[in-house]
Amino acid sequence: MGNLTISTSVLADGTTVVALRGEIDVSVCDALLSALVDEVTRRRPPRLVVDMLHVTFLDSTGLNTLLAAYRDARRLGISFVVRHPSEFVARQMRVAGTYDILTSD
Numbered sequence: 001m002g003n004l005t006i007s008t009s010v011l012a013d014g015t016t017v018v019a020l021r022g023e024i025d026v027s028v029c030d031a032l033l034s035a036l037v038d039e040v041t042r043r044r045p046p047r048l049v050v051d052m053l054h055v056t057f058l059d060s061t062g063l064n065t066l067l068a069a070y071r072d073a074r075r076l077g078i079s080f081v082v083r084h085p086s087e088f089v090a091r092q093m094r095v096a097g098t099y100d101i102l103t104s105d
Contacts, residue, residue, distance in 0.1 A: 003022045003023055003028075004020060004021070004022040004023060004024055004028040004031070004032065005020070005021040005022055006018060006019075006020060006031075006032065006035050007019045007021070008035075008039065010043070010045070013046070013047075014045050014046050014047075015045055015046065015047040015048070015049060016039050016043055016045040016047070016048050016049070017049045017051055018035065018036060018039060018048065018049070018050050018051065019051040019053075019054070020032075020050065020051065020052055020054065020055050021054040021055065022054070022055065022056065022057075023055070023056055023057035023058075024055060024057065024058045024059070024062030024065070025057065025058075025059045025061060025062060026059070026061040028062075029061045029062060029064075029065040032062070032065050032069075033065045033068055033069060036048070036050070036065075036069035036072075036073075037069060037072055040069070040072055040073045040076055040078050040080075041072075041076070044076065044078065045078060046078065046079065047078065047079040047080075047081070047105075048069075048073050048078055048079070048080045048081075049081055049082075049083050050066065050069075050080070050081070050082045050083065051083050051084050052082055052083070052084060052085045052086060052089050053083075053084035053085075053086060054086070055085070055086055055088075055089050056086065056088065057088065058088070058089045058092045058093075059092075060096070063092065063093065063096055063098060066082065066098075066102060067098060067101075067102070070101070070102060079105055080102075081102070081103060081104065081105050082102040082103050083103070085099075085103065
């Protein structure tokens, strides 16, 4: 079962940074999606950065969660980008064909 910590900060330019730490699997996806969607709908930042440097595991449900949040943000005109994916996470995103989508502004 995944164990995920979600921390949020706001930069001077209004960018929201959501830093994730731990494992992202089916057991935490609802909470993660809720946190990401809440940031884009409540704060309406110009940009949402998801920092995944300390994510040690990402499964297909986690990847689908990131894609759903990406689509929601883009629909609202908010830039969404994944930064600092760990080696494991980057590999998972490349295999799924989502690396370029999620890591490009």
